Amino acid sequence: xKHHLIPRVIAKLTIPGILLFALYVQFHGDYGPGGGxxxxxxxxxxxxxxxxxxxxxxLRKVAPPQIVTAFIAVGVLLYGGVGVVSQxxxxxxxxxxxxxxxxxDGQHLGILLVELGVGITVAAVMMTIFMTFAGxxx
Amino acid sequence: MILAIDIxxxxxxxxxxxxxxxxxxxxxxxxxxxxxxxxxxxxxxLLDAVDVAFTEAAVGxxxxxxxxxxxxxxxxxxEKIPVTxxxxxxxxxxxxxxxxxxxxxxxxxxxxxxxxxxxxxAPAYLAEGEHETGAPNIVTAVLASYRGYDxxxxxxxxxxxxxxxxxxxSGGLGRRRRDPDEPNSGGGGAS
Amino acid sequence: MEVxxxxxxxxxxxxxxxxxxxxxxxxxxxxxxVGLNIFQASVFLLFITLGKVTGGSAPIIAEGITVYxxxxxxxxxxxxxxxxxxxxxxxxxxxxxIHESYSTIEENEIADMDREP
Numbered sequence: 001x002k003h004h005l006i007p008r009v010i011a012k013l014t015i016p017g018i019l020l021f022a023l024y025v026q027f028h029g030d031y032g033p034g035g036g037x038x039x040x041x042x043x044x045x046x047x048x049x050x051x052x053x054x055x056x057x058x059l060r061k062v063a064p065p066q067i068v069t070a071f072i073a074v075g076v077l078l079y080g081g082v083g084v085v086s087q088x089x090x091x092x093x094x095x096x097x098x099x100x101x102x103x104x105d106g107q108h109l110g111i112l113l114v115e116l117g118v119g120i121t122v123a124a125v126m127m128t129i130f131m132t133f134a135g136x137x138x
Numbered sequence: 139m140i141l142a143i144d145i146x147x148x149x150x151x152x153x154x155x156x157x158x159x160x161x162x163x164x165x166x167x168x169x170x171x172x173x174x175x176x177x178x179x180x181x182x183x184l185l186d187a188v189d190v191a192f193t194e195a196a197v198g199x200x201x202x203x204x205x206x207x208x209x210x211x212x213x214x215x216x217e218k219i220p221v222t223x224x225x226x227x228x229x230x231x232x233x234x235x236x237x238x239x240x241x242x243x244x245x246x247x248x249x250x251x252x253x254x255x256x257x258x259x260a261p262a263y264l265a266e267g268e269h270e271t272g273a274p275n276i277v278t279a280v281l282a283s284y285r286g287y288d289x290x291x292x293x294x295x296x297x298x299x300x301x302x303x304x305x306x307x308s309g310g311l312g313r314r315r316r317d318p319d320e321p322n323s324g325g326g327g328a329s
Numbered sequence: 330m331e332v333x334x335x336x337x338x339x340x341x342x343x344x345x346x347x348x349x350x351x352x353x354x355x356x357x358x359x360x361x362x363v364g365l366n367i368f369q370a371s372v373f374l375l376f377i378t379l380g381k382v383t384g385g386s387a388p389i390i391a392e393g394i395t396v397y398x399x400x401x402x403x404x405x406x407x408x409x410x411x412x413x414x415x416x417x418x419x420x421x422x423x424x425x426x427i428h429e430s431y432s433t434i435e436e437n438e439i440a441d442m443d444r445e446p
Contacts, residue, residue, distance in 0.1 A: 025192075029275065029278050030272070030273035030274070030275055030278050030279075031273070031274055031275060031389075032275060032389065033188040033189045033192050033275070033277075033387070033389070034189070034192065034275075034278075035189065035275075035277075035278050035281060035282070035407075036282075037193055037407060037408065037410075037411045038189070038192045038193050038196055040411075041193070041196040041197050041200070041201060041411065042196055044201070045196065045200050045201060048201070048204060052204070069304065072297055072300050072301070073297070075293065075297075076293055076294060076297045079289075079290055079293055080290065083286075083290070093287075094286040094287065094290070096283060104271075104272035107270070107271045107272050107273070107283060108272050108273075110282070110283065111271065111273060111278065111279070111282040111283055114282045114286060114289070115278070115282055117293065118289065118293055121293050121296055121297055121300075122293075122296060122411060124300070125296050125297070125299065125300035125415060126201055128300050128303065128304060129205065129300065129303050129415075129418045130204065130205070130208070132303055132304055132307040132308050132422075133205060133208040133209065133212070133303075133307065133418075133421070133422075133425070134208060135307075135308070136212055136307055136425060137208070137211060137212060144336075144337070145336060148336065148337065148340040149340075151340065151344065152340055152343050152344065152347070155343075155344055155347040155348070155367055156347060158347070158351065158363060158364075158367065159347060159350060159351050159355075159364075164357070164359055164360070167359075167360065167363055168359075168363070171363050171366060171367070174367065174370065175370070178370050178373070178374065181374065181377075182377055185377045185378060185380070185381045185398070186380075186381060186382075186385055186386060186387045186388070186397075186398035187377045187380065187387070187398070187402075187403045187406070188387045188389075189403055189407050190373070190377060190403050190406050190407050190410065193407055193410045193411065194370075194373075194410055197410050197411060197413075197414045198366075198370070198410070198414075201414055202366070202414055202417060205414075205417070205418055205421055206359070206362075206363070206421065209359065209421045209424060209425060210359070212425050212428065213359070213424065213425065213428040213434050214428075214433075214434060217355070217357040217359075217360055217435075218356075218357070218435050218438075224350075224354040227350060227353045227354035228350065228354070230349075230353065231346045231349050231350045231353070231354075232346070234345075234346070234349065235342050235343070235345070235346040235349075238342045238345065239338075239339060239342050242335050242338040242339065242342065243335070245335070245338055245379075246379075247334030247335065248334045248335065248336070248337050248338075248378065248381065248383075249334075249381050249382060249383030249384075249385075250334075250382075250383070251382045251383060251385075251396070253379070255379050255380065255399055255401075255402075256382060256399055259401060260399045260400060260401050263400060263401070264388065264390075264397050264400065267390070267400075268390045274389055274390040274391070275388070275389045275390075276388040276389065276390065276397070276400040277388055277389075277400050277403045277404055277407065280400055280401065280404045281404045281407065281408070285404060288404075288408070289408060292408040292411070292412055295412050295415065295416075296411060296412060296415045299412075299415035299416055299418060299419045300415065302419045302422070303418050303419055303422045306419075306422040306423065306425075306426055307422050307425060307426070
């Protein structure tokens with residue numbers, strides 16, 4: 001799509017908005033509709049749009065496949081790690097109340113970290129899937 | 139009014155579904171399945187499931203369509219006319235559907251606030267959720283806090299699916315013929 | 330109202346039949362995966378329909394709202410949708426590999442090739 005000017009300009013204008021919206025959905029999920037699953041998909045979609053318009057080579061430069069693949073595991077480990085931390089602090093697995101002495105802060109922190117883990121894994125999986133399918137085209 | 143919009147959207151959904159079966163051009167089928175997801179997202183909004191609608195719109199109409207188009211580019215985009223008669227599948231489907239419609243008579247009416255599903259667990263989440271977790275969005279509270287184990291499992295499933303796609307597709311191209319000069323090079327591509 | 334009270338369920342059954350038919354009657358593998366998605370979405374619709382309360386609002390606690398729809402089916406389906414697309418991608422990856430090996434994605438042609446010695 002390298003010779004199509006309009007998609008390139010529109011993509012350049014919208015991709016920052018898409019990524020910012022994904023971050024909003026990620027961190028505002030406690031208060032409004034949203035959360036890790038949606039944010040991950042939208043974040044991945046921003047990169048997929050970049051890959052569709054500017055080509056797979058450029059996408060690989062922006063998001064190196066090795067790093068993206070590593071992030072698939074980082075998200076799951078972050079999720080599981082929160083559970084391990086709460087266990088070390090003396091509570092049950094994934095019991096967030098012990099993460100902070102102040103009431104509710106522990107729950108807030110736990111939900112935030114867990115949703116972040118979900119978002120990282122989902123975004124990385126979506127990008128990986130797109131890159132492997134697109135890489136097959138040649 | 140909401141009921142009328144609901145019925146119109148549901149009829150459209152069924153029409154799109156039938157069109158998907160009848161069309162042979164797979165490009166059109168993929169586009170229609172994107173429309174199907176978008177209609178489904180609209181119905182989810184009507185049924186108060188905003189989080190679900192959000193996900194369905196992003197996943198079904200966005201990512202799935204891109205993936206399917208990618209696969210069409212890698213394979214063929216025309217379905218061949220089948221040689222077998224679809225009589226047996228049709229009978230199976232009609233019998234299954236008839237039994238399920240018979241089964242729906244025992245389901246509570248649409249929107250009934252006294253249905254069994256609304257009497258257990260959910261009232262407790264709605265009453266205590268914000269107080270116990272500090273998150274006004276009860277869907278997030280249940281997803282991340284009350285049922286954190288389930289979500290950990292779901293994330294692991296997504297992780298596994300991602301690794302599976304990588305294993306299936308990121309190796310050497312399957313179409314590549316084995317080099318006759320190197321008889322032992324088979325299997326080397328599966329890195 | 331009794332008839333309209335079950336309309337959602339009937340559409341769910343019809344969509345399920347459409348998806349099921351595409352899955353078992355069509356030989357094209359991509360059509361089968363699209364059929365599987367339709368089937369899957371009909372189950373999502375069934376769950377969300379069961380969670381709806383007449384006059385209810387989305388389950389985000391706010392002042393002035395007393396009736397909320399049931400959040401539990403929403404949680405189940407939310408995760409199921411994302412898992413669904415991940416498994417769809419896995420299925421599509423298998424289709425791509427099958428096409429690379431057999432140069433076709435029609436089920437009966439693949440079976441014919443397998444039968445040949």
